[in-house]
Amino acid sequence: MRTKEQPLIFELSRKGRKGDSLPELDVPEVSVEELLEDSYIRKEEAKLPEVSELQLVRHYTALSNRNFGVDSGFYPLGSCTMKYNPKVNEVVARMPGLSHIHPYQPEEQVQGALELMHELQESLAEMTGMKEVTLQSAAGAQGEWTGLMMIRAFHEANGDVERTKVIVPDSAHGTNPASASVAGFDSVTVRTDERGLVDLEHLREVVGKDTAALMLTNPNTLGLFEEDIVQMAEIIHSAGGKLYYDGANSNAILDKARPGDMGFDVVHLNLHKTFTGPHGGGGPGSGPVGVKEDLVPFLPKPLLIKKEDQYTWDYDRPQSIGRVKPFYGNFGINVRAYSYIRTMGPEGLKQVSEDAVLNANYLMKLLEPYYDVPYPQYCKHEFVVSAKRQKDQGVRALDIAKRLLDYGYHPPTMYFPLNVEECMMIEPTETESKETLDEFADALIAISKEVEENPDYVLEAPHHTVISRLDETTAARKPILKHEQ
């Protein structure tokens, strides 16, 4: 028996109720008609819900009870780094001098905020081996696009206008080719070889005078370190291209290998992954971008600099690609990331990567007898398993994911990367205990037995969630995107 559906907030509405109160107007009363022409005065009110404060609170509490976060349970969503979001970060981000400051206050009124941002920029530059970092980009995808726009500006400044292609591995995140398109490039796919790494021969074939950049995640989305990175950097650089580092998987490499030392020219980081910005059900994130020296002139403006002990915004940057976001980026998320970095320190962050990698390898080993592991070598922070064996019994990876919901887990990333059949991409993160991993492995092992003994039960999963499988086909064919009142 499932719980009944939660009414829409609009269905709870009764005329005349209110959830907020305005003070009495203390300026002399004038009519709206005296202030605005009639054609500008709204005639029909927007139909917002009318509920009392308790009704509001109950509604959203009911909705939260129909949602699952990291605090609810294990969330091994590959490439998303669903680690613990520290509570103290939420406390510091709400301090009045960090939360209630306006972006157009004069610099002398916000030196504390600027110092925080500058410290964060410097820490990120040090961790990635980059010369300068901008905090302006809103999220990973915007960071990618920002980086590619800088690479484009760099080539154009050199009169190198024929570089129209960006090379992307077939295992790359979908945002990579999408960002390349948005930046005006065509993407070229480079294959993964039997090791699960970029096929160097194929890379040599596709690289050329038209190569603007190679985008790479390292470790890649199979959780494997691209160990030929030095040769790859040489192949791309000798063809005149630049190397772009997608930092989505940087949780594995803190103090282990800096992108700058690997040969990358541009890096973005997802502060809402490695650096504990809470994911918020889909954002807000923050996607700072770091560059090597030759790309510094192209950074978005303004750039935060330190001048004689004062922090200041530098707008005088003639080669800058311009502005990618209003104001100075998602400051509130940057505050949380800086709080995390200061909580961990250098030794702590190194431990983060070591524990994340050990957790992933341990879990992979526990699952290996029951699920196909296409790349059995040591992984980094995440790994992929394939439900090929289970598919032969008529149960797909999707069904296994749905059955995991009954066991109280968020499923792994499904059907990604695209080059692995019936793929489940698992990232446990360092904040999970051995007991949690043992229990999760037990659940997946139990499901593998259910697949053999009672496949229909798995095919009909989930059985214990508030709702069963949803009709996504009709949702897309006849879209209902708002409530009709």
Place this chain on the structure above:
Amino acid sequence: MSNHRYLPMTEEDRKEMLQVVGANDVADLFADIPTKVRPAAPMTIKPALKERDLLKHFTELSNRNVSTKDFPSFLGAGVYDHHIPATVDAVISRSEFYTAYTPYQPEISQGELQAIFEFQTMIAEITGMDLANSSMYDGHTALAEAVVMVAGHLKMKKQRVLVSDTVHPEARDVIDTYVLGPRLNVASVNESKGKTDVSDLKEKLDDDVCAVVVQYPNFYGGIEDLKAIREACDESGAMMIVKSNPLALGVLTPPGAFGADVVVGDTQPFGIPSQYGGPHCGYFATKKALMRKVPGRLVGQTVDEDGTRGFVLTLQAREQHIRRDKATSNICSNQALNALGSSVAMTALGKSGLKELAVHNLKKAHYAKQQIENAGFTIVNEGPHFNEFVVDVGSNVVDVNKKLIDKGFIGGLDLGRFDQANVNHMLVCVTEMRTKEEIDRFVKALEESK
């Protein structure tokens, strides 16, 4: 090292786990990293702080900023000082919401999905449009994405975009960067008396123009003649994109009623703190005809196997994780938690509260304008405005603001930062947060700061 409170793995665990994976040492797991790229020395970032020291450090950083909670602020220009109901923080602090990822697994994400569906409905209602998406990074990037979407929809046959000079200058900057990819050509429409010069617009409109971009209320606080702008667009087949402060639409005729094709903006006025400019929350509303071109996530209503109503991410064939290089946008993470906060704030206001709040802003700003004018200052542009207007303060605004802070006020925006010709022009914003007494004292302080 001894255990960090975020790291549960003990020495004992480590040994057992290494044994299971068949490694002698953690270093074995990193052996595939070439020696050449390993760091020569440990990274040199600042040492770790314990929680109490961390709080001390952050309190010190926070105290070195002048908060709009400490001094009455007259700054606006896209970021506004409004009351945030206590319910907002209560809801967004529920960790089932804030520690969740994008709702990829609908069966355990119905709460988030339904909340977004309700957000989409509220935005469509306020803007008077057919539909809205789940959110964008902010109002400015939402505007730039709208331009790129419209150009793509018109199959790039029309490659020119006209942007009014009364649009926020930073939004214009963002558009200028976004159009570099698809190589669109952007031209300006002149401002006249604080509004879009419609005759200049008509002159510049031709068959090559895919979109006309205006802001309502505009950057200077003025209320654009959307009817005339729409008619001009219709003559040449251009689409009309309107950037709007959604609170203003509590009292102003919504852009949808004037036939806007896309309406975007930022829901920061609804429950989102200023946070030095972000994260806020972009919204994106449009017509049904453009539904399959919309960037970002959309939530749709459907039913489960038992016929129970439920919600899913839908029309995903537009998106980067499916379409890769053919996606309508590269956006992935958006501003879900802030959209939730804004939904709570909009719900708290309700139908009559939204209008009432908008009217308070309108009336307080007009009162302030009148008092400033009575004190002998010139109001730069005539005509109606919402909660912002431009004052000629008679001397350099930067200097005036320095004097104002000494008198306990955060002054308005120095328009000289965008145009040297306007160094004496201050964009003043008055929200419902400013009491009559504060406004009166501010006018006096302004007089003394000339």
